Amino acid sequence: MSATKIxxxxxxxxxxxxxxxxxxxxxxxxxxxxxxxxxxxxxFELFGTPVYYPPAIFWWWYFYExxxxxxxxxxxxxxxxxxxxxxxxxxxxxxxRAREARNVATYGSARWAEKGEVKAAGLFDPDGxxxxxxxxxxxxxxxxxxVLCFAPTRSGKGVGLVVPSLLTWPGSAIVHDIKGExxxxxxxFRARHGRVLLFDxxxxxxxxxxxxxxxxxxxxxxxxxQNIADILVDPEGSLERRxxxxxxxxxxxxxxxxxxxxxxxxxxxxxxxxxxxxxxxxVESTLRAMMRTSHLGERGPHPVVASxxxxxxxxxxxxxxxxxxxxxxxxxxxxxxxxAQVTRRCDWRIGDIVGGxxxxxxxxxxxxxxxxxxxxxxxxxxxxxxRRLTEDLQGKDDRHRLLLMLDEFxxxxxxxxxxxxxxxxxxxGLKSFLIAQSLNQIEKAYGPNNSILDNCxxxxxxxxxxxxxxxxxxxxLGTATEMKAMKNYAGHRLAPWLSHLMVSRSETARALxxxxxxxxxxxxxxxxxVAGTPxxxxxxxxxxxxxxxxxxxxxxxxxxxxxx
Numbered sequence: 001m002s003a004t005k006i007x008x009x010x011x012x013x014x015x016x017x018x019x020x021x022x023x024x025x026x027x028x029x030x031x032x033x034x035x036x037x038x039x040x041x042x043x044f045e046l047f048g049t050p051v052y053y054p055p056a057i058f059w060w061w062y063f064y065e066x067x068x069x070x071x072x073x074x075x076x077x078x079x080x081x082x083x084x085x086x087x088x089x090x091x092x093x094x095x096x097r098a099r100e101a102r103n104v105a106t107y108g109s110a111r112w113a114e115k116g117e118v119k120a121a122g123l124f125d126p127d128g129x130x131x132x133x134x135x136x137x138x139x140x141x142x143x144x145x146x147v148l149c150f151a152p153t154r155s156g157k158g159v160g161l162v163v164p165s166l167l168t169w170p171g172s173a174i175v176h177d178i179k180g181e182x183x184x185x186x187x188x189f190r191a192r193h194g195r196v197l198l199f200d201x202x203x204x205x206x207x208x209x210x211x212x213x214x215x216x217x218x219x220x221x222x223x224x225x226q227n228i229a230d231i232l233v234d235p236e237g238s239l240e241r242r243x244x245x246x247x248x249x250x251x252x253x254x255x256x257x258x259x260x261x262x263x264x265x266x267x268x269x270x271x272x273x274x275x276x277x278x279x280x281x282x283v284e285s286t287l288r289a290m291m292r293t294s295h296l297g298e299r300g301p302h303p304v305v306a307s308x309x310x311x312x313x314x315x316x317x318x319x320x321x322x323x324x325x326x327x328x329x330x331x332x333x334x335x336x337x338x339x340a341q342v343t344r345r346c347d348w349r350i351g352d353i354v355g356g357x358x359x360x361x362x363x364x365x366x367x368x369x370x371x372x373x374x375x376x377x378x379x380x381x382x383x384x385x386x387r388r389l390t391e392d393l394q395g396k397d398d399r400h401r402l403l404l405m406l407d408e409f410x411x412x413x414x415x416x417x418x419x420x421x422x423x424x425x426x427x428x429g430l431k432s433f434l435i436a437q438s439l440n441q442i443e444k445a446y447g448p449n450n451s452i453l454d455n456c457x458x459x460x461x462x463x464x465x466x467x468x469x470x471x472x473x474x475x476x477l478g479t480a481t482e483m484k485a486m487k488n489y490a491g492h493r494l495a496p497w498l499s500h501l502m503v504s505r506s507e508t509a510r511a512l513x514x515x516x517x518x519x520x521x522x523x524x525x526x527x528x529x530v531a532g533t534p535x536x537x538x539x540x541x542x543x544x545x546x547x548x549x550x551x552x553x554x555x556x557x558x559x560x561x562x563x564x
Contacts, residue, residue: 010093014086021082023054029075030056033068107509110478113534121533129403129433130164131460132526132538138164139528139538144426145457149435150469155462156523157435158182160540162407165433166190167543167552171401172359174385176378178371178408183363185543189552194359197348199381201339201374202367207347211380212257212267214350214388221258222304229253231383232269232330235376236413248312249327252276255290255308256327262295262302270340273331276324283324287313333376343377350388354399354429371411379412386421390428404432410445419446422455432456438466459529462540463521470515473527477512477535484508 030039035050039060042050057075065072118124118134128142141147151157158181166173166186172194175182180200187196200206215224233242233250242250253272260272278286290309295302312320334340353360364381366374389402406412422432434456436442442452453459461473484506512535518527528536543549 010090013093014090017086017089018082019054021085022057022079025075025079026052026054026057026060028078029060029071032071032075033064038064106507107481108479110480110512111534112512113536117533118536121530123528123530123536127168127170129169129431130161130541131458131528132160133541134536134538138541139536140168141458141530143457144429144431145531146422146426146432146434146455147458147460148453148456149433149460149462150438150464150473151435151460151462152437152465156540156542157407157462159542159544160526161433161435161460162405163543163553164541164546164549165403166361166405167549169403170359171403172353173361173403173405174353174382175361175363176406176409176412177363177365178368178411180363180365180367182405182407183365185553187361187363188554190361194361195352195356196361196363198363198365199342200365200367201336201342201377202370203365204338204341206342208342208345209348209381210268210343210346211384212261212269212272213346214384215257215261221261222254225254225257225261227383227387228257228380231376231380234413235330235333235379245322245326248315248323249330251308252312252323252327253330255305258302259290259293259295259305262305263293268334268340268344269331270334270343273328273334276331277328283320284313330376333373339374339377350385353385354389354402356400359400375411375413379415382412383415383417386415386418386425386430389430390421390425393428396429399429402430404430404434406432407435408437409434410436410441412445414445414447419451422452438464439469439472440466457531461518461527461529463523463525464519467515467519470518473518474511474513474515476529477527479509480512482508482510 030050030052033039035042039052039056043053044051057072057079061072061076113121115135118139122143123131123134123139123141124137125140125142128140129147131139131141131147133139149157149161151161162175162182163185166175166182167189170193173190177183183198187198190196197207199209211228215221215228229250232253233246256272256276260275261267264271264275266274276283276286287309291301291306291313293305294300295305312323315323334343348360348362353362364378366378425432434452442450446452459476461469464470464473513527521527524539526538526540528538530536543553
């Protein structure tokens with residue numbers, strides 16, 4: 001209802017209240033005086049009862065008050081009460097009218113969520129990942145939907161989001177932990193409730209994982225090996241299309257990996273590198289060995305292995321050398337003796353993460369100095385886990401829920417499967433918590449038309465240093481309509497009073513928060529956006545301000561082993 005309609009309704013109601021109480025006072029006095037003839041003829045009769053004009057009490061009071069003072073005093077009180085009631089109603093409707101004026105939505109109706117709406121969204125539930133705080137209560141999200149956070153470096157995302165979530169998440173988790181801080185703070189507590197594993201390809205004491213041992217023999221083996229080769233030939237996650245050398249080396253790697261799994265003793269990626277670069281024989285002999293080995297027993301060589309070798313043998317020597325050099329460049333990481341050591345065996349299998357008796361937490365820790373060098377291996381592990389756990393819904397109800405806590409996830413490069421799987425992995429019990437510094441960082445890895453943001457139901461934004469990210473968040477918050485008052489004064493400025501004062505109000509559009517205001521958010525504030533709920537102006541959580549979390553992160557005498 002518009003404010004103008006409310007104003008006219010307000011005037012009408014006040015008039016009717018005064019009329020009703022005055023009329024009631026008139027009828028009360030007439031009834032108390034027994035409807036005497038001296039009161040004059042009635043206006044009309046209703047069911048045999050005389051009804052007089054509403055203001056008749058006033059001239060009766062003037063002429064007959066001396067004959068019955070108490071009756072007229074009571075009638076006067078009844079009539080006067082209408083004025084007080086009308087004043088109260090007028091004030092209430094004025095407040096309502098002012099509120100309606102504030103709630104205009106001509107240009108937009110964006111506003112901050114109220115506490116009841118936050119509660120209705122389920123963010124005050126006791127379980128789930130931690131998003132922040134609202135009125136001292138923790139904001140948590142326990143639904144299957146994914147979470148995306150924009151948070152610059154050193155802005156408190158670790159102490160406010162990652163650590164509290166890992167200290168309260170009851171299921172399994174995979175943590176991309178670049179500096180190892182989350183392992184130090186949360187592994188001790190999570191080890192009390194499940195199995196914890198540290199995978200660090202630069203640490204010889206790390207839990208070991210051999211990607212080739214996850215290849216399933218039989219009808220799935222070619223698919224599994226091709227998925228491994230897809231990651232090997234795109235170590236940076238930056239290829240949209242493969243060139244000739246990459247396509248041909250992909251075919252060679254698929255054949256070589258299958259051959260190593262069937263016929264070689266060292267069934268590792270380091271073993272594949274050694275097989276293709278064996279100094280004791282030329283590459284032609286290696287390819288002929290692939291063609292002649294009876295991988296399938298009496299059925300002879302594996303057809304995929306044999307065709308890959310024959311394809312390369314049919315090429316010229318220079319082209320063959322180029323393909324081999326390209327393939328070996330993708331396997332260079334596994335010549336590092338420490339990387340070869342931690343990929344020689346499997347201390348854990350993908351099925352153990354969600355199918356074990358107790359939940360498993362896998363920390364993928366890489367020192368900042370080795371991020372780029374070891375990125376292909378971390379990408380390979382995440383790709384294998386994601387693909388394997390989204391193959392079959394059978395037994396989903398018996399699995400542990402899996403949280404993918406991926407801090408600085410754009411640093412891993414583009415994971416094509418991961419981008420497309422966000423749309424459906426929630427149905428398999430996988431929940432992603434993605435943290436990036438800015439929108440630019442995501443677009444650099446996944447391109448401007450990526451679907452990462454589209455598939456994240458919950459978004460958390462800290463004060464950002466990037467203008468485009470601030471603009472995107474501001475647009476997502478929406479536009480509000482504000483009433484702007486303008487006052488015009490008329491008259492001589494030295495006069496004791498002004499002859500005219502005119503106040504006009506106009507509706508204007510304003511972003512709920514402008515990009516500049518988002519970039520200038522206080523260090524303690526954050527914005528939480530949940531689909532279907534107004535945005536929430538929240539405060540950051542900090543685990544060290546909570547005595548319970550401080551107790552959970554306290555160092556314990558029983559230090560977790562990397563292979564526990």
